[in-house]
Amino acid sequence: QDTVIALQALAAYGEATYNSVTQNVVKVASKKPFEKVFIVNNANRLLLQQTLLSDVPGKYSLTVNGSGCVLMQMVLRYNIRLLERAFGFSLSVQASNASCPLDQPAKFDIVLIGSYTGNRSSSNMVIIDVKMLSGFVPVKLSLDKVNYRSKIK
Structure with missing residues (x-):
């Protein structure tokens, strides 16, 4: 209304x-x-x-x-530039298990490791937005693992 x-x-x-x-x-x-x-x-x-x-x-x-x-x-x-050692987060991104057979679609895993490195005991809330490459889709089971974790440490 x-x-x-x-x-x-x-x-x-x-x-x-x-x-x-x-x-x-x-x-x-x-x-x-x-x-x-x-x-x-x-x-x-x-x-x-x-x-x-x-x-x-x-x-x-x-x-x-x-x-x-x-x-x-x-x-x-x-944009306020932080000192080199003053960043509040670290992020590591790696591709693993790459498979590119000629007769099947290419597959690989993206491993994201994000950590809060700031001075406080916690960061309150963090959003990691992963954009998929054109033509790629996430494996549903891997999304379910992230969605159903009761607490991400």
Whole structure:
């Protein structure tokens, strides 16, 4: 029921804000010599336009002129490098039992050994997401072994 109400609200918003002629000029600027102008019109209104900000952290202003609806989004991504010995986890990946006969599909085992090496007594929660190579599938029995373990140490 909540989904239906949300969809009705989105449809009403779309109807109220829709404009068949969209022409917007979006300007992002800062006191430092930075300015980026985006033109949003009927031809490109569904396309992603993006730029990198030159001074982060910094203060930027956003000015929009025109008619229609524009969605602006700022994303900050950062990576704090840890010291060489400060990593909280170790991961070892090995392939074993490789079998590549000409008349059968190739098979091999992937052995993952993950360990928490941080300063705390436990890590709270860890997710190891294993992506399969294209054309390969996991052996169901091996997945069952992982899923039914009461506690992974």
